[in-house]
Amino acid sequence: MRALSHLDQIAFADLCSKAFDAQFDRRFPANGNFVRQKRGNKEYFYYKGYERAADGAPGKHKLTYVGPVDDSETQRRVENFGRNKDLYRTRRELAGKLRHTGLPAPSPIEGRILEAFASVDAWSRVVLVGTLAYQSYSGPLAALLGEAEYRTQDAGFAEFFVPAARDMIDLPALLQTVDPTFEPVFHPAEASVPVGFRNRMGYKVELLVPSKGGASPVYPSRVMAKMGAQALKYLEFLVKDPVRSVALYDAGIPVMVPAPERFAVHKLIVACLRASHDQAKVAKDIAQCGAIIDAKRLAGMTIDLGLAWTDAHGRGPKWRRFLALGAARLSDDRRATLEEGIRKLAQVEGKDPASLIPWLERSGG
Numbered sequence: 001m002r003a004l005s006h007l008d009q010i011a012f013a014d015l016c017s018k019a020f021d022a023q024f025d026r027r028f029p030a031n032g033n034f035v036r037q038k039r040g041n042k043e044y045f046y047y048k049g050y051e052r053a054a055d056g057a058p059g060k061h062k063l064t065y066v067g068p069v070d071d072s073e074t075q076r077r078v079e080n081f082g083r084n085k086d087l088y089r090t091r092r093e094l095a096g097k098l099r100h101t102g103l104p105a106p107s108p109i110e111g112r113i114l115e116a117f118a119s120v121d122a123w124s125r126v127v128l129v130g131t132l133a134y135q136s137y138s139g140p141l142a143a144l145l146g147e148a149e150y151r152t153q154d155a156g157f158a159e160f161f162v163p164a165a166r167d168m169i170d171l172p173a174l175l176q177t178v179d180p181t182f183e184p185v186f187h188p189a190e191a192s193v194p195v196g197f198r199n200r201m202g203y204k205v206e207l208l209v210p211s212k213g214g215a216s217p218v219y220p221s222r223v224m225a226k227m228g229a230q231a232l233k234y235l236e237f238l239v240k241d242p243v244r245s246v247a248l249y250d251a252g253i254p255v256m257v258p259a260p261e262r263f264a265v266h267k268l269i270v271a272c273l274r275a276s277h278d279q280a281k282v283a284k285d286i287a288q289c290g291a292i293i294d295a296k297r298l299a300g301m302t303i304d305l306g307l308a309w310t311d312a313h314g315r316g317p318k319w320r321r322f323l324a325l326g327a328a329r330l331s332d333d334r335r336a337t338l339e340e341g342i343r344k345l346a347q348v349e350g351k352d353p354a355s356l357i358p359w360l361e362r363s364g365g
Contacts, residue, residue, distance in 0.1 A: 001143050001144065001145070001146075001291070001294045001295065001298060002102075002143065002144045003142055003143050003298055003299075004101070004103075004138070004139075004142045004143060004144070005101075008097075008098065008101050008103075009139075009142050011094050011097060011098055012098060012103075012139035012140075012246070013139075014094060015091060015094040015095060015098065015246055015252045016139065016244055016245060016246045016252075016254070018087060018090065018091050018094070018252070019091060019246045019251075019252040019253065019254040020244060020254045021087075022084065022087060022088070022091065022254075028047045028049070028064070028066075028077075028081055029049060030081070030084050030085045030087075030088035030251070031049065031088070031250070032047055032048055032049025033047075033048050033049075034046070034047055034048070034066065034078050034081060035047075035048050036069060042068060042069075043068070043069040043070075044065065044066070044067065044068055044069060045066040045067055045068075045069055045074055045078055046063050046064060046065055046066055047063070047064040047066055048061065048062075048063055049061070049062055049064070066078070088251050089251075091251035091252045092250065092251035092252075094252065095246075095248050095249075095250065095251055095252040098139070098248055099248050102144055103138045103139065103144065103248055104135045104138060104145075104248070105247070105248040105249055106132065106135060106247050106248070106249050108249075109178070109179065109199070109201070109203050110132060110155060110203075110247075110249070111247065111249025111250060111253065112178045112179075112249075113155055113175070113178055113205060114128070114132075114155075114247050114249065114253045114255060115249065115250070115253050116174050116175070116177060116178050117157070117174075118253050118254055118255070120169050120174060122157070122169060122223070123254065123255065123256040125159065125160060125222075125223045126157045126158060126159050126160070126223055126256070127157070127158045127160070127239045127242045127256050127257060127258060128155070128156070128157060128255045128256060128257050129156040129157070129158045129208065129235075129238065129239070129257075129258060130152060130154065130155070130156040131152035131284075131288075132152060132155050132156070132247070133156075133255075133257040133258060133263065134263065134288050135247070136245040136246065136247055136255055136257055137245070137257070137260050137263070137292065137295075139245060139246065140243060140245050140260060141260055141292065141295040141296070141299065142295070142298075142299055143294070143295040143298050143299070145288075145291040145292070145295065146287060146288075146291045153202055153203055153204065154203065154204040154205070154206055155203075155204070155205050155206070156206045156208055157205070157206070157207055157208065158208040158209065158210070158235055158238070158239045159207065159208070159209045159221065159222060159223050159229055160239065168221075168222075168223060168224060168225040169223060169224050169225065170224075170225050171197070171205075171207075171224040171225070171227055172184070172197070175197050175205060179199045179203075181199045181200040181201075182197040182198065182199045182205070183197060183198060183199070184196075184197055185197060185198050185204065185206075187217055187218050187228070187230055189217045189218070190216070190217055190218040190228065192228070193218070193220070193221075193226065193227060193228035194227060194228065195207055195218055195227070195228045195229060195230045196230075206230065207221055207224060207227055207228070207229040207230065208229055208230050208231075208232055208235060209221070209229035209230070209231055209232070209235070210231070210232065210235040210236035210239065211231040211232055211233045211235065211236075212231070216231065217230060217231055218230060218231060219231050234266060234269050234270070234273075234319075237262065237265075237266060237311065237312055237315070238258045238262055238263065238266040239258055240259075240262065240311075241259055241262075242256045242257060242258055242259065243256070243257060243258075243259050243260075244256060244257075245257050259304075259308070260292050260295070260296075260304075261292070261296065261304040261305050261307065261308040262308045262311075263288070263289075263292060264288070264289040264292040264293060264296075264305065264308070265289075265305070265308040265309055265311075265312050265323070266312075267285040267286070267288055267289035267326070268285075268286075268289055268322070268323055268325075268326025268327060268329075268330075269312070269319070269322040269323065269326055270285050271285040271286055271289075271326050271329060272322040272325045272326050273322070282329075286326075286329045286330065289326075289330070290330060290331065290334045293305060293330070293334045293337050293338055294334065294337070296337070296341065297337045297340075302337055302338075302340045302341030302344060303341050303344040303345055303348070304341065305337075305338055305341035305342070306341035306342040306343070306344055306345030306346070307341075307345055309323065309338065309341070309342050309345075309356070310342070310345055310346075310349075310351075310356060313356055320358070323358070324358035324359070327358070327359065328359070335359070339353075339357055339359075339360075342356050342357055343357075
């Protein structure tokens with residue numbers, strides 16, 4: 001594993017800040033231009049851009065009416081666009097440099113989905129989870145993670161426990177702007193409302209929500225209009241206290257993701273929940289967890305792992321059982337790094353390490 005240079009770390013932090021500050025206007029993306037056209041004796045502003053194809057390539061050009069040149073609201077919009085375009089160029093340069101250093105970038109379809117979510121301020125209500133979240137960790141962890149674990153065929157979005165939003169997101173309409181072949185997907189046990197969408201290439205967008213107990217596998221979405229979300233155990237632990245990152249698509253797309261240390265510990269649990277025929281996914285879970293452990297060791301921040309582990313460890317016997325089984329799948333050196341973090345946390349909080357580390361109980365250490 002290679003640590004990012006100090007300059008690359010600064011560049012990523014700068015891009016992340018600029019991406020969250022950017023004003024995403026879906027009507028007038030910053031990769032187009034405003035042009036003047038005369039109609040009779042009056043001039044008007046039009047937005048000249050293009051529609052992206054499903055593979056991310058530029059599609060057909062389009063001209064969108066904005067308003068009269070002498071209209072104050074139109075002038076304000078043009079001025080804001082100019083500022084946003086300057087920032088867009090800066091962000092694009094930063095994102096390009098970071099991609100050049102080897103940081104992972106989403107595929108075109110993934111990037112466009114994330115861009116669409118950012119455009120409707122979804123990150124105040126949902127967290128990006130799964131491999132797409134893992135893909136965004138190289139910057140925050142200041143290390144290049146294992147490339148083999150970056151690719152996926154789905155994007156998962158987990159909702160917070162938030163009051164039902166008045167301005168709920170129209171997810172079908174949003175995804176139609178990305179790829180018109182997206183069709184609804186239903187949970188096998190609940191066919192009344194969709195819980196996701198899949199396009200003709202098989203790429204899937206899933207809505208998830210922490211389970212509050214009970215038998216229902218699907219909860220009504222409190223973020224997406226006329227949608228359901230698949231209820232998952234252990235998800236609340238994952239999405240607690242999410243962090244900012246940026247996906248290196250185009251000029252950088254802001255995303256909210258689980259804290260890396262929570263992602264790693266959650267993967268230990270998830271690996272134990274997989275069916276026996278999902279061994280490839282189990283291996284991927286452990287590989288992603290292990291890479292984050294390596295990055296925390298490289299940064300000298302193993303205590304973060306201890307914090308996440310201790311939180312999960314205190315949630316009951318079933319949690320502790322899965323933690324022990326998951327940790328047993330780690331290599332000896334990665335388990336030793338995890339132990340280091342737990343010991344540091346135990347020392348700070350005045351706890352007995354043996355009460356938190358199951359393999360110490362077995363070995364008598």
